[in-house]
Amino acid sequence: MPGLSERLRAAAAEIWQAQHEHPFVLGIGDGTLGEERFRFWLRQDYVFLAEYARLLALAAARSPDLATMTRFADLVYETLHEEMDLHRAYAAEFGITPDELAGEVPSPTTRGYTDFLLRSASVGDFADLLAALLPCMWGFNEIGLSLAGRAAPARSAYARWIAMYSSAEFTALVEWLRDLTDRLGEGLPPSAEARLREVFLASSRYELAFWEMAWYRETWPR
Numbered sequence: 001m002p003g004l005s006e007r008l009r010a011a012a013a014e015i016w017q018a019q020h021e022h023p024f025v026l027g028i029g030d031g032t033l034g035e036e037r038f039r040f041w042l043r044q045d046y047v048f049l050a051e052y053a054r055l056l057a058l059a060a061a062r063s064p065d066l067a068t069m070t071r072f073a074d075l076v077y078e079t080l081h082e083e084m085d086l087h088r089a090y091a092a093e094f095g096i097t098p099d100e101l102a103g104e105v106p107s108p109t110t111r112g113y114t115d116f117l118l119r120s121a122s123v124g125d126f127a128d129l130l131a132a133l134l135p136c137m138w139g140f141n142e143i144g145l146s147l148a149g150r151a152a153p154a155r156s157a158y159a160r161w162i163a164m165y166s167s168a169e170f171t172a173l174v175e176w177l178r179d180l181t182d183r184l185g186e187g188l189p190p191s192a193e194a195r196l197r198e199v200f201l202a203s204s205r206y207e208l209a210f211w212e213m214a215w216y217r218e219t220w221p222r
């Protein structure tokens with residue numbers, strides 16, 4: 001029988017397929033994505049990552065053992081430094097000032113997604129937190145690997161984006177997270193797995209909604 005992570009992935013297959021086919025993702029892949037759309041995504045994703053770092057810090061706090069705690073604590077650091085450094089570098093390149101980046105107001109989707117993640121971490125247990133977190137990292141890695149496997153133009157502005165999310169380091173991280181999820185999933189009663197599936201599906205839908213948000217440059221009604 002496939003492990004829990006594979007079972008969750010199978011339940012969300014259509015949502016993940018829609019991510020792979022999303023025009024924003026395809027535009028990153030072939031380098032044709034318009035700068036305005038990328039700028040919008042970058043600013044919102046910067047807001048997202050700050051909240052995401054909080055989620056990882058809660059994961060460290062709730063970790064069942066020291067090895068897991070250490071890995072999540074490292075991840076908090078890597079997110080705030082390496083991943084957000086990529087965003088800061090892109091912002092400079094695309095003419096977004098540090099003040100604009102820091103002062104960005106979350107869109108409805110960013111607000112909803114990050115609140116959902118932090119809700120799962122604070123109201124649910126450690127397994128809920130993992131189920132909420134998995135589509136973020138795994139989805140970006142899957143997309144990164146898929147785009148890296150195609151003949152993208154070498155001088156595309158988005159080559160570094162693809163390189164980061166398809167890197168060996170990011171791929172190993174996802175494998176570690178899946179392994180952790182699979183171990184937690186052993187001997188889980190069906191009712192508990194059904195609950196985790198709902199959490200995983202909700203995060204997967206938000207991941208898809210995030211591309212959609214950036215593509216249409218979603219705003220609050222007023």
Ligand SMILES: Cc1ncc(CO)c(N)n1
Nearest residue numbers: 045048136137140207210
């Ligand atoms: C919305 C979103 N999900 C996942 C990642 C990967 O860390 C990201 N940067 N942004």
